[in-house]
Amino acid sequence: MNRTTLSLIACTVALAAVTGFAAFDPPAASGTSGAGSATERPVERTGLLCPAPSFSDIADTAYTSFTPVTQGAGSGGKAALVAAAEQSADGKGGRGGGKKDQAVLTPKPPGTPALGDTSGSDTPALIGTADGKYAPGWTVQETTRIAAGTGRGLQGVTCTPADTDFWFPGASTAKGRTDYVHLTNPDDGAAVVDIQLYGKSGAVKTTVTDGITVPAHSSEPVLLSTLTDDAETDLTVHVGVRSGRVGATVQAQDDAGGGDWLPAAADPADSLVLPGIPKDATDVRLVAFTPGDADADLKVRLASPDGSITPAGNETVHVKAGMTSAVDLGPVTRGEPGSLILTPTDKAAPVVAALRVVRGKGSSQETAYIPATAPVGRRATAADNSAKGTALSLTAPTADATVKVTASAGSDGGSPATKTYTIKSGTSQDVSAPTGGKGTYALTVEPVSGGPVYAARTLTGSSDGVPGITIQTLPSDRGLVAVPRAEQDLSVLQQ
Numbered sequence: 001m002n003r004t005t006l007s008l009i010a011c012t013v014a015l016a017a018v019t020g021f022a023a024f025d026p027p028a029a030s031g032t033s034g035a036g037s038a039t040e041r042p043v044e045r046t047g048l049l050c051p052a053p054s055f056s057d058i059a060d061t062a063y064t065s066f067t068p069v070t071q072g073a074g075s076g077g078k079a080a081l082v083a084a085a086e087q088s089a090d091g092k093g094g095r096g097g098g099k100k101d102q103a104v105l106t107p108k109p110p111g112t113p114a115l116g117d118t119s120g121s122d123t124p125a126l127i128g129t130a131d132g133k134y135a136p137g138w139t140v141q142e143t144t145r146i147a148a149g150t151g152r153g154l155q156g157v158t159c160t161p162a163d164t165d166f167w168f169p170g171a172s173t174a175k176g177r178t179d180y181v182h183l184t185n186p187d188d189g190a191a192v193v194d195i196q197l198y199g200k201s202g203a204v205k206t207t208v209t210d211g212i213t214v215p216a217h218s219s220e221p222v223l224l225s226t227l228t229d230d231a232e233t234d235l236t237v238h239v240g241v242r243s244g245r246v247g248a249t250v251q252a253q254d255d256a257g258g259g260d261w262l263p264a265a266a267d268p269a270d271s272l273v274l275p276g277i278p279k280d281a282t283d284v285r286l287v288a289f290t291p292g293d294a295d296a297d298l299k300v301r302l303a304s305p306d307g308s309i310t311p312a313g314n315e316t317v318h319v320k321a322g323m324t325s326a327v328d329l330g331p332v333t334r335g336e337p338g339s340l341i342l343t344p345t346d347k348a349a350p351v352v353a354a355l356r357v358v359r360g361k362g363s364s365q366e367t368a369y370i371p372a373t374a375p376v377g378r379r380a381t382a383a384d385n386s387a388k389g390t391a392l393s394l395t396a397p398t399a400d401a402t403v404k405v406t407a408s409a410g411s412d413g414g415s416p417a418t419k420t421y422t423i424k425s426g427t428s429q430d431v432s433a434p435t436g437g438k439g440t441y442a443l444t445v446e447p448v449s450g451g452p453v454y455a456a457r458t459l460t461g462s463s464d465g466v467p468g469i470t471i472q473t474l475p476s477d478r479g480l481v482a483v484p485r486a487e488q489d490l491s492v493l494q495q
Helices: 003-019 490-494
Strands: 038-042 045-050 059-066 079-083 114-119 126-131 139-146 153-158 165-171 177-185 191-199 202-204 212-214 218-223 235-243 247-254 258-262 272-277 281-289 296-304 307-309 316-319 324-330 338-344 352-359 366-371 380-385 390-396 401-407 417-423 427-431 441-450 454-463 466-473 480-484
Touching: 045 139, 059 079, 059 380, 139 380, 139 466, 153 366, 153 380, 153 454, 165 247, 165 258, 165 281, 165 352, 165 366, 177 191, 177 212, 177 235, 212 218, 247 366, 258 466, 272 281, 272 352, 272 366, 272 390, 272 454, 272 466, 281 296, 281 316, 296 427, 316 324, 338 390, 352 466, 366 466, 380 454, 390 401, 390 417, 390 441, 417 427
Parallel strands: 153 258, 153 466, 258 366
Antiparallel strands: 038 480, 045 126, 059 114, 059 139, 079 126, 139 153, 165 235, 177 218, 177 247, 191 202, 191 212, 191 235, 247 258, 272 338, 281 324, 281 352, 296 307, 296 316, 296 338, 352 366, 380 441, 390 427, 390 454, 401 417, 401 441, 454 466
């Protein structure tokens, strides 16, 4: 090994620690060494993007920022959320542009939630950065209450890092639906984005062929119904970035059924987990899409508190290549919380999927979405929890798992509290969160032993008889990164 090789290894280690690239999820959450060929280090810088919350003048939005305490993190650093400029159709600054004092909160040191709020239709998207002790696992939740009109009810989304590829099964251009793709560019240069739509018969012809330009430090909402004349009840949206990076999230709103945010689904895979279906769900609809050239046949199982069962009449789902498939599962949980597990039968192919979940009936119904998600990994974090209206769902699809759940100190004081749970293989459990704080608190989920764990957090609350609901899945909070362990070849000293 020569000195050039050693320099490259050192450079790789430094880059991974700063950016969080080459992330790896060992089972421990202590910041100690992982596998023999790698070592864990807290990330030193991270970024988050929050979409503009609503077009409604009667919307009230709360923001909650939280960084877990992470062993090995630095003592300095800072975090900030600033407004992005939102572009109008002619490319000029639109709603929210330049309003740097709106919907911005100041994050607090690790272990303590920070709160902020805003109201009205001119709240901009937010671009957030954190470094030093604020970066490892930094999580921001955006929760909006809309009293009436399209999308009324409770809408929530976890702010996400920028990326270049996103899948959204479960969108729609049907009558009564108003679905937007929100694109936010955190970088100094413009991003060029392609949006592709896939319906029940395959690719849907769209009006935009040259890509959508999102200027630097700006956000642009794209109404799906302006991209096509086809009214599709079930759509899969693919957002691909030609140049640059963006944050992308779909806001799915229904005139009659309320609405919520539809986050990007986990990367295409032949086995998927969709956790956190509430026990009082009155209707559940599965939307799936396979982006490859081969059809997929999926076995459908519902992980309940007592074990896995097969929904009667929906034992399997056939997903044709390049076409969006949808299956009505009805009130599949039947009074018990559950999670959907999709595995291949005789035809395995990569699939993306999401659930549309309805709570309530008639004019009192509300809608939430559960995309297929990645496992918790080494730690997941959920901000914006309260003593009432918070439910945490844990699923162990393949093997028993022991999980540690910690509730942070609250926004109004108190102390952290921890409980440990054992989730049996093939089951899904709603667990009671430990409480020690006052006011709004954060939850962290850390697998201790056993198989992979999937998690989701549900927020509920009623307003004028409408049962508001929003569900956020909990993949890794990206707090730690594993970097290659540099092995020095002493022979270089002789060169």
